[in-house]
Amino acid sequence: MSDQMLSPDHPSVVFACRNLRVFVKDGDNEKLIVRGVDLTVRRGEKHALMGPNGSGKSTLAAALMGHPSYRVEGDIWLEGERVDTLEPHERARRGLFLSFQYPVAVPGVTVANFLRASLAARRGAEIPVRAFRQELNEAFATMSIDPSFITRYLNDGFSGGEKKKLEILQMLLLKPSFSLLDETDSGLDIDALKIVSEGINLASGPQNGLLLVTHYQRILNHVQPDVVHVFMNGHLVRTGGMELVSALEERGYDWLADEAAVAEGSRA
Amino acid sequence: MSRDEELAVAAAVDARAARSAELTSLNDDYTAKYGFHDPEDYFLKAPKGLDHEVVEMISRKKNEPDWMRAIRHAALETFLAKPMPRWGNQEALAGIDFENIHYYIKPKGEQASDWNDVPDQIKRTFDRLGVPEAERKFLAGVTAQYESEVVYHSIREDLTKLGVIFMDMDSALREHPEIVRKWFGKIIPTNDNKFSALNTAVWSGGSFIYVPKGVKVDIPLQAYFRINAENMGQFERTLIIADEDSSVHYIEGCTAPTYSSDSLHSAVVELVALDRARIRYTTIQNWSTNVYNLVTKRAHAHTDAVVEWVDGNLGSKLTMKYPAIVLLGERAHGEVLSIAFAGNGQHQDAGAKMTHAAPNTTSRIVSKSISKGEGRSSYRGLVKVNRGAKGCKTSVECDALLIGEHAVSDTYPTMDVAESDVRVEHEARVSKVGEEQLFYLQSRGLDPDKARLMIVNGFIEPFVKELPMEYAVELNRLIELEMEGSVG
Ligand SMILES: Nc1ncnc2c1ncn2[C@@H]1O[C@H](COP(=O)(O)OP(=O)(O)OP(=O)(O)O)[C@@H](O)[C@H]1O
Ligand SMILES: [Mg+2]
Numbered sequence: 001m002s003d004q005m006l007s008p009d010h011p012s013v014v015f016a017c018r019n020l021r022v023f024v025k026d027g028d029n030e031k032l033i034v035r036g037v038d039l040t041v042r043r044g045e046k047h048a049l050m051g052p053n054g055s056g057k058s059t060l061a062a063a064l065m066g067h068p069s070y071r072v073e074g075d076i077w078l079e080g081e082r083v084d085t086l087e088p089h090e091r092a093r094r095g096l097f098l099s100f101q102y103p104v105a106v107p108g109v110t111v112a113n114f115l116r117a118s119l120a121a122r123r124g125a126e127i128p129v130r131a132f133r134q135e136l137n138e139a140f141a142t143m144s145i146d147p148s149f150i151t152r153y154l155n156d157g158f159s160g161g162e163k164k165k166l167e168i169l170q171m172l173l174l175k176p177s178f179s180l181l182d183e184t185d186s187g188l189d190i191d192a193l194k195i196v197s198e199g200i201n202l203a204s205g206p207q208n209g210l211l212l213v214t215h216y217q218r219i220l221n222h223v224q225p226d227v228v229h230v231f232m233n234g235h236l237v238r239t240g241g242m243e244l245v246s247a248l249e250e251r252g253y254d255w256l257a258d259e260a261a262v263a264e265g266s267r268a
Numbered sequence: 269m270s271r272d273e274e275l276a277v278a279a280a281v282d283a284r285a286a287r288s289a290e291l292t293s294l295n296d297d298y299t300a301k302y303g304f305h306d307p308e309d310y311f312l313k314a315p316k317g318l319d320h321e322v323v324e325m326i327s328r329k330k331n332e333p334d335w336m337r338a339i340r341h342a343a344l345e346t347f348l349a350k351p352m353p354r355w356g357n358q359e360a361l362a363g364i365d366f367e368n369i370h371y372y373i374k375p376k377g378e379q380a381s382d383w384n385d386v387p388d389q390i391k392r393t394f395d396r397l398g399v400p401e402a403e404r405k406f407l408a409g410v411t412a413q414y415e416s417e418v419v420y421h422s423i424r425e426d427l428t429k430l431g432v433i434f435m436d437m438d439s440a441l442r443e444h445p446e447i448v449r450k451w452f453g454k455i456i457p458t459n460d461n462k463f464s465a466l467n468t469a470v471w472s473g474g475s476f477i478y479v480p481k482g483v484k485v486d487i488p489l490q491a492y493f494r495i496n497a498e499n500m501g502q503f504e505r506t507l508i509i510a511d512e513d514s515s516v517h518y519i520e521g522c523t524a525p526t527y528s529s530d531s532l533h534s535a536v537v538e539l540v541a542l543d544r545a546r547i548r549y550t551t552i553q554n555w556s557t558n559v560y561n562l563v564t565k566r567a568h569a570h571t572d573a574v575v576e577w578v579d580g581n582l583g584s585k586l587t588m589k590y591p592a593i594v595l596l597g598e599r600a601h602g603e604v605l606s607i608a609f610a611g612n613g614q615h616q617d618a619g620a621k622m623t624h625a626a627p628n629t630t631s632r633i634v635s636k637s638i639s640k641g642e643g644r645s646s647y648r649g650l651v652k653v654n655r656g657a658k659g660c661k662t663s664v665e666c667d668a669l670l671i672g673e674h675a676v677s678d679t680y681p682t683m684d685v686a687e688s689d690v691r692v693e694h695e696a697r698v699s700k701v702g703e704e705q706l707f708y709l710q711s712r713g714l715d716p717d718k719a720r721l722m723i724v725n726g727f728i729e730p731f732v733k734e735l736p737m738e739y740a741v742e743l744n745r746l747i748e749l750e751m752e753g754s755v756g
Pocket of ligand 1: 102
């Protein structure tokens with residue numbers, strides 16, 4: 001696509017990576033999981049990323065956020081600046097966000113304390129208690145999360161769906177410029193899926209962008225991505241629109257295996 | 269959202285967080301906040317070392333009855349004859365130089381019941397530690413001990429009218445000799461261990477509390493123990509008796525200056541909860557890292573009584589402390605809830621002892637330890653169920669959190685169960701501050717120090733929430749101070 005021609009520091013680009021390669025430790029060796037990904041997301045765009053289990057989607061998302069257990073080669077750009085040497089919290093403060101496929105529990109830390117600290121970090125200033133309360137009330141109402149969760153310990157004993165809702169609630173509060181959403185729809189019932197989708201849409205605007213990793217069409221019908229990528233074996237093998245999604249629903253991934261092989265070859 | 273829900277939200281936006289923000293400038297370290305010391309200006313300072321002459325001198329100065337003097341001299345013999353405990357950190361224990369310690373120091377001035385009558389310098393010290401302020405805000409009575417003697421003491425008048433006695437042990441021996449004589453050394457005999465013998469020989473100060481039948485003291489009583497001199501030995505002696513159907517919550521706090529050579533703190537604390545009485549004993553100790561803290565604490569819980577030790581151990585060079593409860597009467601309940609934080613060069617050897625001596629008694633031990641850098645923490649616990657103590661229930665939970673590659677934790681749980689009709693639960697976990705938790709918090713903008721602190725404070729939250737708010741805030745702050753600096 002012509003987007004790939006856009007320079008990553010072009011003002012209309014909110015997020016980009018170039019020739020991104022991600023390695024994990026595998027005994028004494030390294031294993032290459034993400035094998036050279038180029039991605040350009042313009043302001044206001046929603047991208048979807050689909051691909052088979054184990055193809056490296058979560059690895060890609062976590063590496064973009066700066067997970068310490070990966071070695072990463074290539075450039076990562078956020079709002080016109082390189083962020084690939086920054087630590088995760090520095091990326092977060094600049095507006096990068098990751099909704100986790102499996103959010104981890106932090107026992108003993110209340111949701112309220114955690115949210116207040118992360119908001120302060122993102123905004124660079126303590127939030128007055130009163131104003132914070134107000135914001136929390138609204139966000140909990142928007143996400144239809146019972147206010148009693150505010151005093152619960154972070155993700156501790158939360159159901160799968162509750163965790164995902166809280167991820168999107170954080171997205172709403174932190175107002176990231178670019179969000180990586182890793183299977184935020186997995187494990188959601190029909191109502192929760194709707195709430196989560198609406199939350200995502202609410203958090204999206206003309207200035208920011210997102211990359212939504214999913215296995216299913218359902219959430220894409222709600223979120224209406226502008227661009228759909230197919231990811232296989234560490235490569236983006238095909239990029240298109242919603243029509244790609246229906247093709248995948250019908251035919252699975254096999255028919256793209258050739259393209260995956262070509263992608264592999266061109267990198268070799 | 270309903271009004272109620274909004275209120276829930278408001279309450280949740282942790283009062284504690286707001287409180288701690290308003291309370292602190294968090295960059296001070298132990299030395300600045302607690303580690304300062306006053307110039308030495310004493311009424312009497314015993315020469316270093318321990319013999320019958322020192323014991324005699326202490327007893328004579330205090331004008332004690334003969335029976336107490338005899339107990340002291342006998343205890344000294346026991347101390348000299350007894351070997352060091354064979355458990356715990358042998359190397360650190362061997363490092364105690366009993367000849368290099370002052371066993372008794374009496375500050376100037378008489379015991380006061382008005383802070384204005386406390387000698388200026390000592391008053392300033394307790395001001396800096398926030399004791400008078402705490403008293404004004406949320407305590408029903410306070411004693412403040414400086415070196416060997418209690419320098420300040422007060423109790424709310426309404427409690428006195430109800431017959432509650434709260435004073436230092438020396439005064440109790442003078443004013444209520446019959447109660448003291450009845451219970452002194454009955455829960456923890458002189459020869460229990462080397463350090464209980466030492467305390468019995470040279471004890472000075474400590475608290476005495478008697479709560480009459482049916483009286484419920486609903487606001488905490490507090491004692492604050494301060495060591496000031498170098499190479500000081502502090503040996504307070506505390507005895508709390510809660511008569512039938514009464515209840516009391518007692519809190520002790522301890523600090524000392526930072527010196528390059530060692531001091532010794534060796535207390536003996538005896539509790540008696542008579543039928544249906546309830547005692548909660550909360551400790552927040554934050555000794556400087558030159559203090560050996562070797563304390564013996566034990567409680568007797570009679571029929572339907574409840575005893576809870578809430579024990580927070582920070583600081584010190586070596587702490588050995590295993591609060592014990594003997595469940596003597598049917599359906600008595602005992603709890604030991606403790607945390608220990610071991611930083612570089614520190615060893616926290618703490619735990620609990622629970623003896624089920626009657627049927628249908630229940631107990632719970634929750635021990636949490638944090639080792640950071642090259643710190644080491646050990647859990648040492650004993651749960652004993654005597655023959656005939658049918659229908660008992662006990663649960664033991666120990667969690668250790670390690671920060672850094674060199675931190676150490678070990679557990680020595682012992683179960684000694686002589687009865688078959690008993691329910692025993694035991695769980696032990698050791699975890700590292702998890703990479704995934706750190707990454708999660710970092711991905712939300714928290715820097716690694718802040719994230720680690722949050723995880724640690726979360727880890728001890730089940731303990732902290734048992735504390736009155738002011739102490740909870742203080743403990744979170746102390747942990748924050750401990751977490752500063754390199755992981756090593
Ligand atoms: N630390 C690691 N060590 C070894 N292999 C790893 C490591 N992390 C990821 N992998 C492997 O990398 C591959 C990609 O995993 P990843 O979780 O990114 O897949 P995914 O596309 O998100 O799959 P799913 O759709 O099931 O969530 C898998 O084969 C996985 O086992
Ligand atoms: Mg995945």
